[in-house]
Amino acid sequence: MTSVLSILVSPLLWLALFSGIYGLQGLSCELDLDTTTFAGISAARALLGAAWLAAIALQATLLAALHAGRFSPEGAFVRWISRATGWTGLVATIWTLFPVAVTSTCG
Amino acid sequence: MNTLARHRRLTRIWSSEPGWKGWFSTVNHNDVGRMFLVTSFFYFVVAGVLAMLIRAQLATPHSAFVGPEIYNQLFTMHGTIMMFLFAIPTFEGLAIYLLPKMLGTRDLAYPRLTAYGYWCYFFGGGMLVFSMLAGIAPDGGWFMYPPLTSKLYSPGINTDFWLIGITFVEISAICAAVEFTVSILKYRAPGMSLSKMPIFAWYALVTSLMILTGFPPLILGSVLLELERAFGFPFFQVDLGGDSLLWQHLFWLFGHPEVYIIFLPAAGVISTILPVMSSTTLLGYRWVVAAAVGLAFLSFGLWVHHMFTTGIPHMGLAFFSAASTLVAVPTGIQVFAWIGTIWKGKPQLKLPMLHILGFFLTFVIGGLTGVMVAVVPFDWQVHDTAFVTAHLHYVLFGGFVFPILAGIYYWLPLMTGRKRFFRLGEIAFALIFVGFHVTFLAMHWVGLLGQRRRISTYAPEDGWTTINLISSVGGFILAFGLALVLVEVALQVVTRHRTKRNFWNSGSLEWAMMMPPPAYTFASLPQVKDRDPLWHERLLPVQIARGEGYLGDPVGDRRESMTVEIATGAPDFHLIYPTNTRLPIFFSAVTGLFFLSMLVKLYWFAPIALVGMAAVAWRWVWVLGQKEDLGPQPVGRGLQLSNAAEVDRSPGWWGSLFLLVANATFFGSLLFGFAFLWTVAPGWPPPVFIEPSLLAVAIGVGSGVLAAIGTFAAIRSNRRGASPTFGLLLALAGALGVAATFVFTILRMPNPTEHAYGATMLVMGSYGLFHAIVVLLMVSFLFARMRAGFLSAARRAEPAIVNLWALYLAAITTLILVAINLPGLVA
Amino acid sequence: MEPAGPAANTIATLWWVMLAGATAIFVLVTVLLALGFRSKEAAGDEKRQERSWIIGLGLLFPSTVLLALLGYGLWVGERLLPRDGPDLVQVQAEGRRWEWIFGYGDLPAVRTLNVLHIPAGRPVDVAITTSDVIHSFWVPRLAGKLDAIPGHVNVLRIEASQPGTYEGRSAEYSGVGYDHHGFTVIAHDAAGWQNFLESGR
Ligand code: HEM
Ligand SMILES: [Cu+2]
Numbered sequence A: 001m002t003s004v005l006s007i008l009v010s011p012l013l014w015l016a017l018f019s020g021i022y023g024l025q026g027l028s029c030e031l032d033l034d035t036t037t038f039a040g041i042s043a044a045r046a047l048l049g050a051a052w053l054a055a056i057a058l059q060a061t062l063l064a065a066l067h068a069g070r071f072s073p074e075g076a077f078v079r080w081i082s083r084a085t086g087w088t089g090l091v092a093t094i095w096t097l098f099p100v101a102v103t104s105t106c107g
Numbered sequence B: 001m002n003t004l005a006r007h008r009r010l011t012r013i014w015s016s017e018p019g020w021k022g023w024f025s026t027v028n029h030n031d032v033g034r035m036f037l038v039t040s041f042f043y044f045v046v047a048g049v050l051a052m053l054i055r056a057q058l059a060t061p062h063s064a065f066v067g068p069e070i071y072n073q074l075f076t077m078h079g080t081i082m083m084f085l086f087a088i089p090t091f092e093g094l095a096i097y098l099l100p101k102m103l104g105t106r107d108l109a110y111p112r113l114t115a116y117g118y119w120c121y122f123f124g125g126g127m128l129v130f131s132m133l134a135g136i137a138p139d140g141g142w143f144m145y146p147p148l149t150s151k152l153y154s155p156g157i158n159t160d161f162w163l164i165g166i167t168f169v170e171i172s173a174i175c176a177a178v179e180f181t182v183s184i185l186k187y188r189a190p191g192m193s194l195s196k197m198p199i200f201a202w203y204a205l206v207t208s209l210m211i212l213t214g215f216p217p218l219i220l221g222s223v224l225l226e227l228e229r230a231f232g233f234p235f236f237q238v239d240l241g242g243d244s245l246l247w248q249h250l251f252w253l254f255g256h257p258e259v260y261i262i263f264l265p266a267a268g269v270i271s272t273i274l275p276v277m278s279s280t281t282l283l284g285y286r287w288v289v290a291a292a293v294g295l296a297f298l299s300f301g302l303w304v305h306h307m308f309t310t311g312i313p314h315m316g317l318a319f320f321s322a323a324s325t326l327v328a329v330p331t332g333i334q335v336f337a338w339i340g341t342i343w344k345g346k347p348q349l350k351l352p353m354l355h356i357l358g359f360f361l362t363f364v365i366g367g368l369t370g371v372m373v374a375v376v377p378f379d380w381q382v383h384d385t386a387f388v389t390a391h392l393h394y395v396l397f398g399g400f401v402f403p404i405l406a407g408i409y410y411w412l413p414l415m416t417g418r419k420r421f422f423r424l425g426e427i428a429f430a431l432i433f434v435g436f437h438v439t440f441l442a443m444h445w446v447g448l449l450g451q452r453r454r455i456s457t458y459a460p461e462d463g464w465t466t467i468n469l470i471s472s473v474g475g476f477i478l479a480f481g482l483a484l485v486l487v488e489v490a491l492q493v494v495t496r497h498r499t500k501r502n503f504w505n506s507g508s509l510e511w512a513m514m515m516p517p518p519a520y521t522f523a524s525l526p527q528v529k530d531r532d533p534l535w536h537e538r539l540l541p542v543q544i545a546r547g548e549g550y551l552g553d554p555v556g557d558r559r560e561s562m563t564v565e566i567a568t569g570a571p572d573f574h575l576i577y578p579t580n581t582r583l584p585i586f587f588s589a590v591t592g593l594f595f596l597s598m599l600v601k602l603y604w605f606a607p608i609a610l611v612g613m614a615a616v617a618w619r620w621v622w623v624l625g626q627k628e629d630l631g632p633q634p635v636g637r638g639l640q641l642s643n644a645a646e647v648d649r650s651p652g653w654w655g656s657l658f659l660l661v662a663n664a665t666f667f668g669s670l671l672f673g674f675a676f677l678w679t680v681a682p683g684w685p686p687p688v689f690i691e692p693s694l695l696a697v698a699i700g701v702g703s704g705v706l707a708a709i710g711t712f713a714a715i716r717s718n719r720r721g722a723s724p725t726f727g728l729l730l731a732l733a734g735a736l737g738v739a740a741t742f743v744f745t746i747l748r749m750p751n752p753t754e755h756a757y758g759a760t761m762l763v764m765g766s767y768g769l770f771h772a773i774v775v776l777l778m779v780s781f782l783f784a785r786m787r788a789g790f791l792s793a794a795r796r797a798e799p800a801i802v803n804l805w806a807l808y809l810a811a812i813t814t815l816i817l818v819a820i821n822l823p824g825l826v827a
Numbered sequence C: 001m002e003p004a005g006p007a008a009n010t011i012a013t014l015w016w017v018m019l020a021g022a023t024a025i026f027v028l029v030t031v032l033l034a035l036g037f038r039s040k041e042a043a044g045d046e047k048r049q050e051r052s053w054i055i056g057l058g059l060l061f062p063s064t065v066l067l068a069l070l071g072y073g074l075w076v077g078e079r080l081l082p083r084d085g086p087d088l089v090q091v092q093a094e095g096r097r098w099e100w101i102f103g104y105g106d107l108p109a110v111r112t113l114n115v116l117h118i119p120a121g122r123p124v125d126v127a128i129t130t131s132d133v134i135h136s137f138w139v140p141r142l143a144g145k146l147d148a149i150p151g152h153v154n155v156l157r158i159e160a161s162q163p164g165t166y167e168g169r170s171a172e173y174s175g176v177g178y179d180h181h182g183f184t185v186i187a188h189d190a191a192g193w194q195n196f197l198e199s200g201r
């Protein structure tokens, strides 16, 4: 079971982060955070951007753990697949959430 | 025992009852798999005929062939049948039939459940067919958007047929998914580690996990919409605090993964057949596995691309647009791995290969138009036009029907033991290929010209006449081709044109047996050493038949098999399957009574049916198990294994685990619905919150924990050889406490028909109460088992299962009570 | 597909770009497939093949193309969003089975049934809602569509470059009357628009 989990954990984390940040975006529009600005950056964008960076950091940590040390799964095959899905999770976190940096928040 | 005697003996043990009566009591995957396939192709024909009626109607402007009332039923039923009664059951049937053979074992994990799933599909599908024959079929489109499907705008029973019939059918998908997951993880030939698993099994595993997490949102949506229609709970009525967008989220949370649930098994078929047709191995096996896993996950982050025009902020859309483009990358990996496989090997243009080429040319176009509609502004233009209809057929027909046809032609020699006699297949392929592209290229075009989907007619001035006529002609050519396929398959089943073993020279285990496969599949279970056992050990089929593998010598009338450890494939435990029984069909009939009473609004009968279901379920588990310790069982080759009743993690434990995964997704969707209504629906906050009661929270959570602790205590004392009575009593008290808390909480709730808040709270409370009752029944069952002598220090499997459910109860009780009481506290 | 306004124009350009790209990719795949059927020498090193087929063609190639497309699509999407401007016109559209009722800015007296009047050459924001089931507001030649959802108001930016009459359709299935659920948009020149606002017809 741990082998199956190590394959699934990174994409699962992506799914959680993706839904979480999507929810956060809805919430920050609900609370009108996009209209309060500091130094040209709206509070909503600052919040979402920070969440995005934190998400990337989390995925990167997980990937590092899959690569080395205690959490690296046993068995060459499962290890390889886990790392591949680990990369998938990291890339997906960067790719699918990068709109927080570029598109208009609540328009 | 010589080979023939072994064959006779095993056949007698594993066969279903002779004659047509055997269909009702068979639990063997060989039979049930074929029953699934025959039924699903029956539905393919039905939905195909509906498609022809649609195309006949659209062929000319101002067509008076059918009016909109009938036309709306036609396209709704075409889409619904194709998706729910053809595509998913075809996967189920194929996987039921093939998986045990490919994995080198004798049957799936839960043979009775296989049969139960089939009968749920049979009866549920029957409901929909009845509605069609009676002219009261669903007519809200296959995604059934409220408020169009609410009581106000669809007062008839049509919509109820959809909500209730489809939910009934989905039981079979959930059963199959639990079964496949456990079977693939545990029920393999010894030595078959994860890295040696046939690629189809990987795809089936991924698909099954997707069904477990993809279907619950739709089941929840259907339950909520039916509750709204039946009892006026306003989940989707905006003036009473509901929101119709909630349905769209729940539906597409299911609907998009559904597309991949349909595509992935087909991709598994291609990954299996293509290398054999090219006399080589799959290029980049591990890449393909990783791509399938990645695809599965990404597909859960796409659902909003079906809602690009609903007015969600651009950043929200951008997330899903980005995810929708990213999902094309793992698809690209697979496509190029396949093309690379062709380059690596020596491809031959046999009939299955033709269909695979048909797949490539069609699916790639579907993928490309899919990327186009993933681009938000373009979707704003083509959404809900014939362009989207054309796109979805390129994906579904290209990505599912072509591969399945390849699969049919590929495995038909195995299934029948015969080969093709008349060469109709090549002509049929040409007709299908040409017909398909004529039909749907034309539909892309007319969609760009502005033809909306789901219109029953148009005017000559629209300028679409010629294109539609071309499209309809193409449709009929396509239908003719498909009819030829059916004729050819029927001929192959009846003609006697025997064929050699391992017809295509494949390396995979399903070809290591007699053709057609015997009821017991393998006379003895092989020890697997690599991914293509038949290529490396030419004598393997003979060794298997001679009983040189595991479990070659049957004991008594036992249907025996064994499991392996998940990652390594090392032997784990021994097990005895239940044999032929009518319990599955009976159970699904009783289940059907429940759905029927909801459908015809005999609500007083529904609780009776539920009690009936509980009684049958009790019986279902009661007949398993042993009254004395079996001890280590010899499984051949000098190996001894414990029996399934004498392990900590038995098949029932594994099944419960994955059923709970689906269950937790259902619950998660419910929490999502609550949060969604709260933040998005215009009518919030509600007029009153439930008076918070910290006492209720404390008692409820405490009781939930007590139930869990009780089951742990029962496990421990049973393990030590002592009586588990004390632990069971604790668990009983805990479950009762939880039930009482929920009853008390429900009694204090605001009227559920006045605001969606009250309705949501009631559903949550009832969900908790239901689980408390389930645990109550389970603990009582353990009491009865203990008294009847089914438990011992060795026979310890059952308490562990109840423990899992008690833990789940404790978790959801906490979450529900917080969700119910927190808002009042904060406000 | 005869765009007659900036939004529809931008989308049409997007379509032609994507069609060209898609055709190129489709041709590439077909050629690679066909070449696979040449008779050939025994296959080379499997690791190398994995690298070129899977990492090169399967991973890097689609990633590059898709990132570019995604960027382009998001940029177009941003441009099409309704933003404040000096000569902006506000109208309201309310769908119901099976007609559309239009209101104009803050002129409660002016309402039209199944005909929407707008000035040509000026951006118009349509506030869309419904009084029964879900509908969708779509004028194919002017812009993409946006849904009318109970309890919500969605704002769509449209603009007609030239005066004229444009056909509008309701693009979300709404039951038996769906076939004929449509409306007409009349884009006036400046004088005609003034005239309409004053006479209310
Ligand atoms: C046998 C060849 C087929 C033909 C000629 C065909 C034709 C059509 C047509 C013309 C429509 C559009 C109806 C409308 O918008 O008014 C349609 C809708 C649809 N088709 Fe097919 N189809 C075929 C096979 C399939 C298959 C294999 C699937 C899925 C596995 C499928 C799934 C659907 C779905 C989901 C819809 C949408 C229904 C709705 O709008 O509610 N079709 N089909
Ligand atoms: Cu989708």
Ligand SMILES: [Cu+2]
Pocket: B370, B391, B392, B395
């Ligand atoms: Cu699609």
